[in-house]
Amino acid sequence: MAVTGLVAVLLAKPAFAGDQLTVTSGGGSFQQAQRKAVFEPFSKSTGIKVTDDEYSYDSTKIRAMVQSKTVSWDVVNAGPATTIRLCGDGIIETIDWKKLGLDRAKFMDNDKNDCGVPNLISATVIAYDKDKLPSGPKTIADLFDLQKFPGKRGLTKGPWGNLEWALIADGVAIKDVYKVLSTREGVDRAFKKLDTIKKEVVWWTTGAQPPQLLADGQVVMTSAYNGRIYDAIKNSGKHFEIMWDAQQPAISFWVVPKGGPRLDDAYKFIAFASSPQAHAEMARITAYAPSNKDAMALVDPAILPHVPTAPDNLRNALPSDSIFWMEKGDELGQRFTAWLLK
Structure with a gap:
């Protein structure tokens, strides 16, 4: 067109x-x-x-x-x-x-x-292969449930989005995520939740990696950009599915x-x-x-x-707080790097 x-x-x-x-x-x-x-x-x-x-x-x-x-x-x-x-x-x-x-x-x-x-x-979402996980995941808590969904997870190599999801999975309401994450106790709580899956995480750094991790069977689910998953479905015939719960539109x-x-x-x-x-x-x-x-x-x-702004997809969305990350990004990035090395 x-x-x-x-x-x-x-x-x-x-x-x-x-x-x-x-x-x-x-x-x-x-x-x-x-x-x-x-x-x-x-x-x-x-x-x-x-x-x-x-x-x-x-x-x-x-x-x-x-x-x-x-x-x-x-x-x-x-x-x-x-x-x-x-x-x-x-x-x-x-x-x-x-x-x-x-x-x-x-x-x-x-x-x-x-x-x-x-x-x-765009939106950062959780994606999975329907052929391998025909019934789920359904909520962001499933990302952290190794008993219900055993196997490796893919996550972006940084604090952005991961800390928010950790808090939501730990019971924090979406509307309160950044208020909790603005406190030292909240940050500690998020990293403690990430500790529960740390050994099962494959960290990715570029948008092309998540679809490939799924296609290769290296992970059972992964964070990804919705457009990359859509492209893999539309143009590569992959049977991937997006889980929109707690999607992070930006x-x-x-x-x-x-x-x-x-x-x-x-x-x-x-x-x-x-x-x-x-x-x-x-x-x-x-x-x-x-x-x-x-x-x-x-x-x-x-x-x-x-699209991320479809009403059904927005029902439980978590818009990223760009002001928060502008102010706290360097500090939390340093802590994340130190946490990875532990």
Whole structure:
């Protein structure tokens, strides 16, 4: 499906053969979808070539580029905590919504910061192979139940999300998770719960690993990004299933590193990538939910049950608190690393 909604705006300045934009994102099936749904149609509509790069959502390189005045990434897809921190530190541009030509009110989470344009909503979920576990898991507590579900678990190698799930499995109400996690006793409680499965955990570091861990039978269940699991089901024929209980939805943002030489073209790209058509097409391919509210009417009805914002999937969701992780991330990351070594 070609994206055509903003061509008049995009072509306000003539494009030349030498025009080129570097867009950086998280790689894998997600970035493959971006190439098909956004990068290639944008280039076709504007004549501006998109060169894409990949990163692990670590902001170190963005900081180094800006501070050394050698910015080569024109647009970056960034996570919420990173966006808030980089915005506060003056590393990324403040978004001029009037120049962008978009209605800020049309976007979910539009008030989270002034430096990012909301992109897609993904979710960290628990996934399993239906052929091997036909009857479960059903709740996040099952992740920690080695008697009912013996075998290895896959978890991301970090505190983010794991501490929250540990508290929920230990009886903390979702609405109280971050209040409890803000205390020393709460952190101790979360790590104590993680202790109960620590020896059975396979730690993963990239989004491509969880589907492979399941496919290889190395784990009986794993945390994963919902889009990666959807891709494995749709394109690789895997009989995987998502367990949505305590899913952790998170929104990504398009940001512009400060001092880049192609600011006008960066704005054109973000406007194009943020159109309802582009968001709907990305949802069709990835099952990540649009943040552009006008896009939902364009999303294929067959996809809607698979996106994180579907009402049934949101019933017991735990939205990640990006402010909490911005403030506590380094401290809890150090404790997690020390805990792993015990």
